[in-house]
Amino acid sequence: xxxxxxxxxxxxxxxxxxxxxNFTIEPGEFISIVGHSGAGxxxxxxxxxxxxxxxxxRIIIGGWDISAIKRSEIPVLRRQIGVVFQDFKLLKKKTVxxxxxxxxxxxxxxxxxxxxxxxxLLRIVGLEEKADKFPNQLSGGEQQRVVIARxxxxxxxxxxxxxxxxxxxxxxxxxxxxxxxxxxxxGTTVVLxxxxxxxxxxxxxxxxxxDHGAVSSNKKTGKYTL
Amino acid sequence: MxxxxxxxxxxxxxxxxxNLWLSVITVFLLVLTTMSMTLVGTLNxxxxxxxxxxxxxxxxxxxxxxxxxxxxxxxxxxxxxSLSGVADLVxxxxxxxxxxxxxxxxxxxxxxxxxxxxxxxxxxxxxxxxARSIDDYPHIxxxxxxxxxxxxxxxxxxxxxxxxINRVTTLTHKAYDIGLGVSLIFIIxxxxxxxxxxxxxxxxxxEEVGIMKLVGATNWFVRAPFxxxxxxxxxxxxxxxxxxxYVLLYGSDPTITAFFEGQFSILHYCTEHIWRIVAIEFGxxxxxxxxxxxxxxxxxxxx
Numbered sequence: 001x002x003x004x005x006x007x008x009x010x011x012x013x014x015x016x017x018x019x020x021x022n023f024t025i026e027p028g029e030f031i032s033i034v035g036h037s038g039a040g041x042x043x044x045x046x047x048x049x050x051x052x053x054x055x056x057x058r059i060i061i062g063g064w065d066i067s068a069i070k071r072s073e074i075p076v077l078r079r080q081i082g083v084v085f086q087d088f089k090l091l092k093k094k095t096v097x098x099x100x101x102x103x104x105x106x107x108x109x110x111x112x113x114x115x116x117x118x119x120x121l122l123r124i125v126g127l128e129e130k131a132d133k134f135p136n137q138l139s140g141g142e143q144q145r146v147v148i149a150r151x152x153x154x155x156x157x158x159x160x161x162x163x164x165x166x167x168x169x170x171x172x173x174x175x176x177x178x179x180x181x182x183x184x185x186x187g188t189t190v191v192l193x194x195x196x197x198x199x200x201x202x203x204x205x206x207x208x209x210x211d212h213g214a215v216s217s218n219k220k221t222g223k224y225t226l
Numbered sequence: 227m228x229x230x231x232x233x234x235x236x237x238x239x240x241x242x243x244x245n246l247w248l249s250v251i252t253v254f255l256l257v258l259t260t261m262s263m264t265l266v267g268t269l270n271x272x273x274x275x276x277x278x279x280x281x282x283x284x285x286x287x288x289x290x291x292x293x294x295x296x297x298x299x300x301x302x303x304x305x306x307x308s309l310s311g312v313a314d315l316v317x318x319x320x321x322x323x324x325x326x327x328x329x330x331x332x333x334x335x336x337x338x339x340x341x342x343x344x345x346x347x348x349x350x351x352x353x354x355x356x357a358r359s360i361d362d363y364p365h366i367x368x369x370x371x372x373x374x375x376x377x378x379x380x381x382x383x384x385x386x387x388x389x390x391i392n393r394v395t396t397l398t399h400k401a402y403d404i405g406l407g408v409s410l411i412f413i414i415x416x417x418x419x420x421x422x423x424x425x426x427x428x429x430x431x432x433e434e435v436g437i438m439k440l441v442g443a444t445n446w447f448v449r450a451p452f453x454x455x456x457x458x459x460x461x462x463x464x465x466x467x468x469x470x471x472y473v474l475l476y477g478s479d480p481t482i483t484a485f486f487e488g489q490f491s492i493l494h495y496c497t498e499h500i501w502r503i504v505a506i507e508f509g510x511x512x513x514x515x516x517x518x519x520x521x522x523x524x525x526x527x528x529x
Binding site: 049051071072074075076077078079083089091093102103105106107109110111150153215 | 229230233244392433434437438439440441442443444445447448
């Protein structure tokens with residue numbers, strides 16, 4: 001469970017990115033966080049992965065208060081939360097397989113485990129045939145699938161996807177959303193940050209709308225209403 | 227743990243080889259820095275040797291009145307021997323002084339003939355005093371002047387030597403200070419060079435570092451390849467510097483040995499102290515390199 005308790009985030013230049021946020025995300029839930037550009041959606045995603053610390057309030061993930069997390073504890077949190085970004089963040093000099101394996105290698109996984117997990121993830125995201133390709137040999141949708149596979153290497157309980165369809169055409173965006181739904185059905189909590197109304201309306205899942213850093217609506221089966 | 231170490235080494239070697247030109251330039255700059263420091267060290271050794279040689283040549287000669295008895299000369303000798311700082315005393319009797327004079331001017335018949343015309347030996351008996359260190363001379367001179375034995379002395383050359391002694395002492399201290407200052411400047415230069423190299427390396431690997439942090443790699447694992455890379459750079463630079471240094475030593479040794487009239491060979495000195503030089507070279511380069519890279523990566527990770 002993810003709980004935001006009176007969370008505010010104020011930047012040094014005076015920008016209010018989050019204002020008294022209060023909401024809970026249940027385990028196994030699929031939730032969309034929507035809002036205009038600059039509304040504070042990405043700040044919420046960044047606070048969940050401890051990339052940002054709240055100025056006020058508490059963020060509790062699985063009973064762990066991460067608002068005052070120590071630097072040495074961040075890697076432990078990150079292994080429990082998968083992250084997908086709009087700009088892919090793939091290593092161009094590594095193949096699809098190597099990109100996924102890299103996330104396991106740098107966390108000290110044994111070679112045997114890597115050999116077992118990587119093909120499984122490639123199967124889940126439907127890229128078994130592209131294992132030896134480099135990122136620039138893949139389409140945008142395929143690159144995003146690699147990113148999703150990489151985010152799943154530690155079998156995370158939570159997957160945070162910040163604008164994962166932002167750089168994709170409509171059909172590919174639907175494919176990626178379907179993949180996220182599939183992952184959610186396997187038991188992973190998915191937090192989707194997006195400003196794409198079509199995606200949100202098609203999902204028919206819970207929607208939190210953020211406006212000027214505050215929650216303007218929180219509906220169980222919501223639509224994009226901005 | 228073992229898997230982690232192997233991967234760290236692999237990433238460090240990859241960092242080095244995939245940014246080969248950056249690595250080559252860094253090694254080149256490191257070689258310049260370590261070479262400069264090594265040369266400053268060598269100049270210090272040669273400088274110390276020059277001072278040592280001058281020190282060996284500096285002495286005080288005390289010339290006795292002809293009327294002073296043999297017993298008084300022995301008492302004077304015993305008194306000087308008892309002073310702390312006196313390393314060596316050489317007594318030259320009147321007869322020995324005459325013999326030495328004749329030997330010295332054996333090729334000058336004019337001087338020898340004028341000497342034979344004199345009825346008696348005009349050369350005085352003398353005591354040559356050598357101190358343990360150049361700093362001991364002022365104390366020895368003061369103690370001797372305050373003693374009753376100073377009355378037996380017709381003349382001395384310590385006022386001439388005092389100027390040399392003071393100059394050499396000042397030179398010793400100045401050479402040490404300058405050497406220390408120059409070394410310090412080079413240490414600062416190398417810290418800045420390595421710091422910036424690792425920063426550039428981190429910058430060129432910012433995507434990997436970002437992904438490492440994102441997927442939960444520990445700070446140790448993020449840091450280690452960069453620190454290891456800096457060690458690799460330091461080791462390569464040290465090997466090149468030592469090789470160049472020995473080539474330079476071989477080339478300059480005959481000139482330096484000739485300057486010291488065969489009394490000191492820099493090549494012999496460095497070969498004798500080879501393990502110490504290797505330890506200082508590698509230890510210093512690695513220490514500087516690791517410290518600079520740690521500062522660079524810590525600053526980057528704090529962002």
